[in-house]
Every structure is written in structure tokens, then in C-alpha cells.
Amino acid sequence: MEDKGLIVKYDVRKVDTGELVNNCFVLRPDKDEAAFTALKAYAEKTTNEELRKDINQWLDSILAEKTKELKAFAIGPDRYEVVVGYDRESVVEWYKQQTGISEADFAEYDVDEYPMDKPVQIDARNGMGREIITLREYISDVKDFPCLAWFMD
Numbered sequence: 054m055e056d057k058g059l060i061v062k063y064d065v066r067k068v069d070t071g072e073l074v075n076n077c078f079v080l081r082p083d084k085d086e087a088a089f090t091a092l093k094a095y096a097e098k099t100t101n102e103e104l105r106k107d108i109n110q111w112l113d114s115i116l117a118e119k120t121k122e123l124k125a126f127a128i129g130p131d132r133y134e135v136v137v138g139y140d141r142e143s144v145v146e147w148y149k150q151q152t153g154i155s156e157a158d159f160a161e162y163d164v165d166e167y168p169m170d171k172p173v174q175i176d177a178r179n180g181m182g183r184e185i186i187t188l189r190e191y192i193s194d195v196k197d198f199p200c201l202a203w204f205m206d
Contacts, residue, residue, distance in 0.1 A: 083115050093196070116196055123198065125167040125188055132206050135167050137192055138199030147199040175203060 065074040080088035089112060096108040126144050127133040138144035141164065149159055169189045177184040192202055 082112060083118075089115065112196075120189070120192075123169060123189070123192075125169050125202065127165045127167045127205065128162055129204075130161045130163070132204055133163075133165075134204045135188065135202045136199050137169075137188065137195070137202050144199045151201070 059078075063079045065077050065079065066072060067074060080092060082089040082092050092108055093112060096105045096112070099105050099108075122139060123137055124140065124144075125135055125137045126141060127135050128145070128148050134148070136144050136148050138147065145164055148154075149156075154162075167188065170187050172185050172187055174183050174185050175191070176182075188202055192200065
């Protein structure tokens with residue numbers, strides 16, 4: 054798709070009067086990551102608590118829909134780091150960029166699918182003991198992917 058800059062793609066009208074609204078911009082956070090980020094920032098800054106709550110619920114529902122497609126990968130030569138993202142290729146590229154690993158060194162690494170919904174025992178997030186949780190539950194508050202979830206020996 055060709056980048057066209059700021060163009061008129063939508064007619065926006067007032068609900069109560071049907072009057073056309075000029076000088077506005079439509080954001081589609083379900084289709085555009087920049088729109089999602091912009092609305093998240095707006096929700097953080099607005100003083101309207103009800104609007105903040107509504108925007109955050111809307112963004113959470115969009116994220117829930119998006120995360121149902123998430124996959125996880127165990128990456129490493131011996132100690133594995135579990136990285137969550139939408140596909141193997143983007144996860145591997147993100148991992149290499151984050152770690153700064155060379156292609157030669159990465160050739161020694163395994164990349165295996167890791168289950169999102171299998172219960173595992175981890176150190177408790179509150180720092181007290183252990184807990185059983187699925188990876189999907191563990192990353193439920195994460196909004197940016199790929200992300201490093203945890204490591205395993």
C-alpha cells in the first residue's frame with residue numbers, strides 16, 4: 054500500500070445532528086499500531102476518568118483479540134529464553150536485534166515452539182514461593198510484542 058500522507062478517508066458526522074465535522078482525524082487502533090499507541094497515550098493524559106476507562110477497555114478488547122494468535126518460541130543453545138510474538142520470523146529477528154547476537158553465533162541456537170497454554174511452575178511474581186501459570190496468563194498485561202517472557206534451563 055502506498056503511503057499517501059494526510060488525506061480525507063472518512064466523513065465524520067455528529068450523531069445527534071448528522072452535521073459534518075471538519076478538521077478531525079480518524080484512528081483505527083484495530084488496524085494500525087500507531088493509532089493504538091496514540092490512543093493509549095491519550096488515555097494516560099486525559100483528565101476525563103470515564104473516557105480513560107472506556108478507551109482502556111476498548112484497547113484491552115483489541116489486544117485480547119490480537120493475542121489469541123500469539124505464539125511462543127524457546128530460543129537458545131542450552132538455557133532457553135521464551136519469546137512471545139506473532140510468528141517465528143519476526144520473533145527471531147527481534148531476538149537477534151535485542152541480544153546483538155551475530156549470525157554465526159545464532160547458528161548454534163535452537164528455536165522451538167513453546168506452548169502458550171500449558172501450566173508451568175515458576176517463581177511467584179510476588180517473590181514468595183512458586184506459582185503455576187500458563188504463558189498466556191503470564192503475559193496477559195503485555196501490550197507490545199515480541200516480548201521476552203521468561204527463561205528456562
